[in-house]
Amino acid sequence: MTEPFNVHCLLMCLFFYFRDRKEWADLEPVPQDDGPNPVVKIAYSEKFTDVFDMFRALLKNDEKSERAFALTAEAIELNAANYTVWHYRRVLLQALDKDLREEMKYITAIIEDQPKNYQVWHHRRMVVEWLKDPSEELQFVSETLSQDAKNYHAWQHRQWVIQEYKLWDGELEYVEELLEEDVRNNSAWNQRHFVISHTSGYSDPAILDREVQYTLKQIKKAPHNESAWNYLKGILQDGGLSSYPGLLEQVTELQDTCSSPYLTAFLVDLYEDALETNNSSYDQQETLNKALELCKLLAEEKDTIRKEYWNYVSRSLIFWSVLPNSAQTVTVHGFLYVQK
């Protein structure tokens, strides 16, 4: 019967230091030299010192050999964040013409173990580039995302693969799956925007409206979801929130059942757009008053943590509304401001 912990201890005690190995006898280990007053005195284990003393020796001679390649794996196991080791391993992969498919298996295992390390993802990208083969990547990233659906490295790698190898097909479907699982996954919303802006784009009114309807549907399912509201605003604001047909009505309709600070803020932004663009469909005075009322609602009731901010927004709205571009007289809180 195996007892893994005891076996592990035994193996640690039995670790055959490189400095004692016959096949390494020709190489003089190189210690780290921090001079007379070392600042950061890390208590490296014996094994760590042994491996890295040998690593430094290999680097010094720029040795290109199988034993060097094997040592990089040991070094990586001890510290996968050492970018010099990874670079050296890549030099060896090329110099020794190593099997890159094997390397893919290797890096897959390392990333599974340490999915938030920068060096391992960069290494994978390099190997994929050398192989010119992205065929495993989307599957691999999906698996990583199934463990942590917001892993920034994973999403970054995914976007790189898709853009580099034009693997846009099926990505919108993948995004929708993720949003089904968690409609609050901000990374998935971002990916939605990434895919659409690089494929169909948003300029076709049919597509834009499809996205608006999709987003409103998600909002109805989970009203308190900043990601959905950010997406809605993001795709519409360049065209002007107050100009989008039926938008004010559709959002106002949601106020009773799907109220949230995001909905209220969205209306503030819509009204602000009407003021800034001097939208003739809106009564400027009434619009300003509505916007100020909503800011007050946010400050006092719906988003009190940002009370001071919403008061600041109110002041800004008033300030900008009395500037010369609006050729109107504006009444605020009973004071009459006359435009010159």
Add this chain to the structure above:
Amino acid sequence: MLTIVFFALSGLDVLDALDVVDKPSLIEWIYSLQVLPTDDKSNLSRCGFRGSSHIGVPYNSSKGPGAPHTYDSGHVAMTYTGLACLVILGDDLSRVCREACLAGLRALQLEDGSFYAVPEGSENDMRFVYCAACICFMLDDWSGMDRQRAIDYIRRSTSYDSGIGQGAGLESHGGSTFCAVASLCMMGNLQEVFSERELKRIRRWCILRQQNGFHGRPNKPVDTCYSFWVGATLELLDVFQYTNFEKNRSYILSTQDRLVGGFAKWPDSHPDPLHTYFGICGLSLMGEAELQKVHPALNISVRAFESLRRLHEAWRQKST
């Protein structure tokens, strides 16, 4: 590792406790991490500071030329933190090979305006744009980068939600938003690069990050370090004053380890130098008693920033 030394040193500076360290020894050690130009100056594009002595180059506290080594090159984050540490320690940077550092920096910039960390290649993103901006700022010399390209990279990294991601198309994030905004502030270009309307939207994105403490992305849990990344960004945008100080402060303090000291990302978690440093800085932004003020763009104490400014005055006078 130099970045960890930076957290410790700058943290002590903000705590007004730098007297506990042996400044001259530290300064020597930091200078020993400089990748110096070799006699024949063939390695200029690899100059800067290394993170540690781990590749085995013989000790040299920047006295004399560098020893050639195939794998010896600087790392942009180490050059940034190395210079910052020297400034904090009151050093006059006279042993910094400015031209070599700037050449090393130029070699790291890509066509899209972003930067690698090392000349051998690495990932490239907004973190290294920030490091590069800090280096140019501290050396008072923007020849280290093509500013317009860096600005273009920042603009292209701005998301549909008006936060800023690590690169074009990537999810907006509190860390990269700080890196971008702080870089533009150091360049002196914030208001030229973003319109007032765009700035308004960035302010909104940032201020929505406050939950009690701050998080880095919508619908993610809060984390102590974002009290600085997002807090400092809000300060640079003139609206930090409108955040809720009590809730922010309460959160940061809840992540303190009462046994060992320091701060963690979450309550009841292990503290580490990074979260401790940024927890302290997050409190400093709110004017916490007994803490020195922190410069929100350069991320060193205002006191250290002032000594850097005096150094720049002296350099400029000398050159006229």
